[in-house]
Amino acid sequence: MEFVSTGTLRDYDRVQQLCDLKLPTLFLVGEYDEVPVAAAREFQARVAGSIIRVVPDAGHAVQKDRTRVCNEVIAAFLNEAENR
Numbered sequence: 001m002e003f004v005s006t007g008t009l010r011d012y013d014r015v016q017q018l019c020d021l022k023l024p025t026l027f028l029v030g031e032y033d034e035v036p037v038a039a040a041r042e043f044q045a046r047v048a049g050s051i052i053r054v055v056p057d058a059g060h061a062v063q064k065d066r067t068r069v070c071n072e073v074i075a076a077f078l079n080e081a082e083n084r
C-alpha cells in the first residue's frame with residue numbers, strides 16, 4: 001500500500017528550508033522504508049554536516065523492525081554530537 005497524505009499536512013513541503021538547519025542532523029531510514037533511500041540521501045545532501053544511516057532489513061518502523069540496531073545508531077549519533 002502506498003502512503004498518501006490527505007490531511008492538513010498534505011501540501012506541507014519544506015525541502016527548500018533544509019539548508020537552513022544548523023544543528024547535528026541524522027536521517028535514519030530503513031532499507032525497505034516508505035521513504036526511499038534515494039530521497040533521504042537527497043535530504044541529507046541539503047543539510048550541511050548531516051549524516052544518513054540506512055538500517056538493513058527494516059521498513060519505515062525502524063525502531064520496531066530493528067530496535068537494537070536503531071538504538072545503537074541513535075546512541076552513536078548523540079555521542080558524536082555531544083563531543084563536537
